[in-house]
Amino acid sequence: MxxxxxxxxxxxxxxxxxxxxxxxxxxxxxxxxxxxxxxxxxxxxxxxxxxxxxxxxxxxxxxxxxxxxxxxxxxxxxxxxxxxxxxxxxxxxxxxxxxxxxxxxxxxxxxxxxxxxxxxxxxxxxxxxxxxxxxxxxxxxxxxxxxxxxxxxxxxxxxxxxxxxxxxxxxxIDPVLTAWVLIPLPFLSLSIYYVNDKINRGSEAIQRQLSFLTTSAQEFFSGIRVIKSYAQEEMAIDQYAKDSEEYKQRSIHLAKIESIFLPLMVLMIGLSTLLVIYIGGLRIIDGAITPGNMAEFIIYVNLLTWPVTSIGWVASIIQRAAASQKRINEFLSAEPQVSTPQEGQKPSKTGLIEFKDVSFVYPETGIQALNKVNLTIKPGERIAVIGRTGSGKSSLAELMMRMYDPKEGQITYNGVDLKDLDLHAWRQTIGYVPQDVFLFSETIEDNIQFSPGDKQNEGKMAPQIAAQHASIHEEITSFHDGYETLVGERGVTLSGGQKQRISLARALVNSPSILLLDDSLSAVDAETEARILEYLDSLDKETTAIIITHRIFSLLDFDKIIVLDQGSVIQRGNHEELYKQEGFYREIYDKQRPQ
Ligand SMILES: Nc1ncnc2c1ncn2[C@@H]1O[C@H](COP(=O)(O)OP(=O)(O)O)[C@@H](O)[C@H]1O
Ligand SMILES: [Mg+2]
The missing domain is CATH 1.20.1560.10 (ABC transporter type 1, transmembrane domain)
Structure with missing residues (x-):
């Protein structure tokens, strides 16, 4: 305990x-x-x-x-x-x-x-x-x-x-009678504990089955389009019926156990009362107690039944609480691997980002995502990162955001290891658009204005302006409720490209000095993409933009292009330099160039 x-x-x-x-x-x-x-x-x-x-x-x-x-x-x-x-x-x-x-x-x-x-x-x-x-x-x-x-x-x-x-x-009143009356009670206590334990297990099994049922119903609902298009309604019904049957069986089983509970109690109390009457009667005849004492005793026995019953009950609650508290304790004592230093330095507004021999292995899977990556990004540079799926592009972005820390090597900002910077301040320096866009079930405006950021930030812009830069303003105003439109389950269904651009507006709204877009324009049409890139190009000279992408054709104006493959940088340079070389870049470029 x-x-x-x-x-x-x-x-x-x-x-x-x-x-x-x-x-x-x-x-x-x-x-x-x-x-x-x-x-x-x-x-x-x-x-x-x-x-x-x-x-x-x-x-x-x-x-x-x-x-x-x-x-x-x-x-x-x-x-x-x-x-x-x-x-x-x-x-x-x-x-x-x-x-x-x-x-x-x-x-x-x-x-x-x-x-x-x-x-x-x-x-x-x-x-x-x-x-x-x-x-x-x-x-x-x-x-x-x-x-x-x-x-x-x-x-x-x-x-x-x-x-x-x-x-x-x-x-x-009478120690002798007391001793006799108490005999059945420990048995009562033990058997209640035993039955109660069974009841608890039973109801947990039911709970598990119920949550399983709920999950699969939910799965069916969200996948209803797939189920219908493959004409699998029958299968879904059968599956659900089978799971429900299991739930029914478990419930009936529990009801059987529960029905023992009360009779057991009544039996034990009956035994005790019987003893009071028999032994008590003898004691009255002996003159040891009065009839009133006997009446008193019968009530005492009844008063005791409830506590004795609940000893078993209390014991099993405590046992379960201890098991739960154990899980809570383990959780509360877990330490995040990525944490902010005691006295973290505030990052300066602009700076040089350097990757020095950075390697990274995902701790859960042991997959090596980055392998000795060296990279220098000067303030104000426009960098593109390209490479096949699984080449480590997103991992690179996550390391920069300090979602994880590198296994080997270090990432520095103005010569300071990221680990020595104040974590929150560092993340606020970057406008990050993750690959898997996530919007909260709130209004579009709240989604864009999600992070209040630095109050003194002069560059902070209105959500409408940010949306204009992200080329989504017109579409938002065309919705019935405009910026007040609800997003998500209760609201409109947005297309992938719309979500990406709202997400981009969320990153732009604080005018961050570093922009980091992880494949954030993949669902946006080429024309709109060009408009957005044009805006990014027009940003002041201080703003660094790192753009991870699949589409090469729009990369012409980048200062530097990095090609990743299996976690390593295999090519780097600007468009002209890379196109001259034999390799991944030219291959992809030729493939994507409109004929
Ligand atoms: N959260 C994760 N846990 C374990 N392995 C991951 C995780 N994310 C990515 N990986 C693996 O790391 C490698 C690099 O992935 P990623 O950086 O997402 O590549 P990209 O963004 O270029 O497609 C892949 O092999 C991928 O399977
Ligand atoms: Mg990725």
């Missing part, structure tokens, strides 16, 4: 609330234990009254003289009983208000910590873990931990006091 120790800091943060809760739990239970005593007294009064030859000799509990008003004792007891129940109810209310509320607050704290860690971790982490896992950590695992912090802790404290008080009262 050492995993759960991590939670102590959160518990400590809410200590006053929890302490108040605990005090009220104790008081509520003290009152609860008082009730059977009242019943016991009442029984004794009735019993004594029945057997009395002379009413004057009957004395009720607490010295109440019954000959004055025979019913007075019972009425007083009944009122006390109700009064105690009310107060105890109030205390229980306060107990929930404190402990459960505290557990919700801790859940909130924990979720925020987890989310902050998600933002901190780097791309390598996200490649390793699938989305489902990531989601379940923030939702399912946290809610299991909360079950421990709230209900389990509350019932645990409750059980402790209730059992202690009940046992004390029982022993006080």
């Amino acid at each position: 050492k995993e759960l120790r991590k939670l102590n800091q959160y518990l400590w943060r809410h200590r006053y609330m929890l302490l108040t809760g605990t005090i009220f739990v104790a008081m509520a239970n003290m009152l609860k234990v008082f009730n059977p005593k009242i019943v016991g007294w009442a029984v004794d009064i009735v019993y004594a009254t029945f057997n009395a030859e002379d009413m004057n000799s009957v004395e009720g509990p607490l010295g109440i003289q019954l000959n004055v008003a025979p019913n007075a004792g019972l009425i007083i007891l009944a009122c006390t009983f109700i009064g105690l129940a009310l107060i105890s109810g109030l205390f229980t209310f306060i107990m929930r208000q404190t402990i459960i509320v505290a557990s919700r607050r801790i859940e909130y704290d924990l979720k925020n910590d987890i989310y902050a860690q998600y933002q901190r971790l780097d791309q390598a982490f996200y490649k390793k873990n699938n989305t489902g896992d990531l989601m379940s950590r923030a939702t399912e695992d946290v809610s299991r931990v909360r079950m421990y912090l709230g209900p389990a802790l509350m019932y645990g404290i409750n059980l402790f006091f209730l059992i202690t008080f009940v046992l004390l009262s029982m022993v006080q």
Whole structure:
């Protein structure tokens, strides 16, 4: 259970609330234990009254003289009983208000910590873990931990006091009878734990199957066009029916186990009550206890059943919480491989970018993406990077963005290793358009204005201007809602080229001093591409542009063209130089030149 120790800091943060809760739990239970005593007294009064030859000799509990008003004792007891129940109810209310509320607050704290860690971790982490896992950590695992912090802790404290008080009262009356009555209870506890464990496993299996069902339904929905065009509707229906059948079976299985639960409890309680009546009867005959004591005992036994039942339940909650907390702890202690230095330098506005013998291997797959790349990019240069798919172009861009750090060699900016620069400031220096465009389900304007960037940035432009430079402004204004048009599932469906240009506008909006476009014009027609390149060409002399592309024909005006192959630079130079050489560049160029 050492995993759960991590939670102590959160518990400590809410200590006053929890302490108040605990005090009220104790008081509520003290009152609860008082009730059977009242019943016991009442029984004794009735019993004594029945057997009395002379009413004057009957004395009720607490010295109440019954000959004055025979019913007075019972009425007083009944009122006390109700009064105690009310107060105890109030205390229980306060107990929930404190402990459960505290557990919700801790859940909130924990979720925020987890989310902050998600933002901190780097791309390598996200490649390793699938989305489902990531989601379940923030939702399912946290809610299991909360079950421990709230209900389990509350019932645990409750059980402790209730059992202690009940046992004390029982022993006080008759230790022998107490010993007998307690015999079946451990069995009850164990069997509940066992059944409960089975129920938990069962419901987890159902949960898994349910999420599998949901995922495959989702898959079918998004792939509905493919399913229909291949006339595979029958297949989809059959598949779904099969998965549903599995879900049904698991649910029925669980229902069977659950149906044992209640009878088992009733049986065990019945056994205990039976013992009270039999052994208790003998003890009354012996004169060791009164009939009222026996009535009291029966109620105690019933009071104990619930706590004894829930010991098993609490134990299994704690066990599951510990397993979940273990996963959370592992996650919270994960360190991003790419991190910002303690006192990172701010990058200067313009500068020289140098790759020095940079090699990179993807840690997850062991694929060597870059191999001893050397590259110098002067401020204001226009660079094109070309090469076959898989030659390492995107990897080069990701290393520049510090999504990953090189395995060997270093990348410097004005002579400073990128690792020594403030990570966020460095990324803000670059306007990066990744190869796989991503737009959020928000308005087009919000998507373009996604990063607030540097407030003092004089070059910061309006989203409309950025969109004009990215040659998408006209199309946006032609939409019904213009810049307020929603993108994504709830909004318009944009073409690949439109998405790419919105993404480009997002990069341009902050007037970054370095532009890095990873195949960002691949879905844009040649004419529009030419317009965009023209704009990039017109940018001030300080702006560096690095453009990764497939299309060679538009590269004529670049200062430098780099050809990558299997992670190595195989050719470099301007168009004239490269065209003179035998090799990849001339091959591709001739192939793409309009005949
Ligand atoms: N996230 C990744 N994890 C593992 N291997 C990758 C990853 N991304 C790319 N690769 C591999 O690295 C090599 C270079 O890929 P990439 O840089 O994307 O090439 P390009 O952009 O030129 O098509 C390829 O062999 C590719 O399979
Ligand atoms: Mg690529």
